[in-house]
Amino acid sequence: MNPILLILGALVLFYSVSLLVLMAGFARLKRAAARRSPAQNHVPSLSIVVAARNESHHLPRLLDCLFAQDYPAGKFEIIVVDDRSEDGSWDILQRAVREHPRFRALHVTDLLPDFAPKKRALDLGIRSASGEIILLTDADCSPPPTWARAMAGCYTGETNIVLGYSPYRFDQPVPFLVRRMLALDYLSLAAIAAASAGWGRPLTATGTNLSYRREEFLRTNGFEKIKHWVSGDDDLFVHRAAEDGWGRFSFATAPESFVPAAAPSSWRQFANQRARYASKGRDYDLRVTLGLLAVYLLNVSLVLGVVGVVGGMSAWALPVFLVWCAKSLFEFLFLVRVAFAFREQRLLFYFLPTALLHPWYVSIFGFAGLLGRFRWKGDDFRKTVEPRHVRNLQ
Structure with a gap:
């Protein structure tokens, strides 16, 4: 089997199991x-x-x-x-x-x-x-x-x-x-x-x-x-x-x-x-950071898979579709419990378009977080407030 597909399968398995663990935690x-x-x-x-x-x-x-x-x-x-x-x-x-x-x-x-x-x-x-x-x-x-x-x-x-x-x-x-x-x-x-x-x-x-x-x-x-x-x-x-x-x-x-x-x-x-939000990931506990990295790689893989299919790699179409379906299914099963508990069940009607866009914005903002540049309350920052990283814009 293609090693890339094996890696993709392992990532979606890890993600699905993680969501099952979170479901148990919410219970x-x-x-x-x-x-x-x-x-x-x-x-x-x-x-x-x-x-x-x-x-x-x-x-x-x-x-x-x-x-x-x-x-x-x-x-x-x-x-x-x-x-x-x-x-x-x-x-x-x-x-x-x-x-x-x-x-x-x-x-x-x-x-x-x-x-x-x-x-x-x-x-x-x-x-x-x-x-x-x-x-x-x-x-x-x-x-x-x-x-x-x-x-x-x-x-x-x-x-x-x-x-x-x-x-x-x-x-x-x-x-x-x-x-x-x-x-x-x-x-x-x-x-x-x-x-x-x-x-x-x-x-x-x-x-x-x-x-x-x-x-x-x-x-x-x-x-x-x-x-x-x-x-x-x-x-x-x-x-x-x-x-x-x-x-x-x-x-x-x-x-x-x-x-x-x-x-x-x-x-x-x-x-x-x-x-x-994403800029702090590398300062988390190592286990959490590795877990976030796996989730990030899953989303990037889906984005690259879609780009590959659009570019003519038709053999990727079914694996990418199945991985997206598995990812979205477990996300929905997790969110439906919380949404009803928080009386936000009306938001579930918009799950499908959100799930379609989710891999794209996770990939983009995860990368932006690694760069660590953002603007907050009128100041430009990187991740930390070392003197070379802060410029007061007042």
Whole structure:
């Protein structure tokens, strides 16, 4: 048999088995959530921490959402750290400080050569916080009033980190089909996070909806091990927490805990976001990196196979079609469980066009992530914030 076909078969077998393992992990997560019984007499104190840079157009909505949280007033505080904003964000925060006693605003005015801007802002906010539990979201998000209570309810005596889901919120006009496909793709990332959390080792996480115990953050010196990476205040941090023995992880599956996040409003924004996501892959645990490499090679192989068939290699048509069918079947079986659990089953109608495009954009953005160049909040970055890699565009 052709060795290339053997390799392709091995890759799709690995991918299919991996998805079966994730399905089992999600089932474990659901069973654990059903058994969970938080302490009835203890309401943990919370500190909601947000890092914001040039977010004047998003901050009013975010602050309204945070001030409307259905949580005991004496048990939570809100801290927003302004990271070098130039658009009036600081003025908005100052007005909020005067009007709301539970609100604090901190201001970062410079860059450090070895500390990623967002991580530094979050670190400052977390270290100045007083709550037992840190709740993180982004400035372009709109947490529902039930968010803080739902996330706090996921903590038992042994739980130290709770991950959450952030469905896309579309503020700009986007073609309907594209909107649904983007939402399904984003759901797939949350599905991987939830399913792997069921095994006690989350593969990914999102900073738009994440929480952990403050004492554990301080005990392990926070972002110290990953502070030079521009991205990764969520997934890389969770990986390091697992390595440092933080204990039990959980994932909030109740819709009351979901935090809508602004979707990319342009192709350039989407490309930069995905390149930023992919840029961290080489700093993951070696086993995770090798697994991601296998998945990447599978997608690249499918793309090259399609190109070969179009170029006249008709013998490749059936193997490529069968591999794509197997890949898509196991993806659907995995996603259907999560979609129904998260009440996102309407997105499954758009699975087919998303599955057709998936190998192409994984191949493109995986390569872009290796290059490590992307733009974030007005600055051009590579993967790390070494001085030669940062150029302030202000």
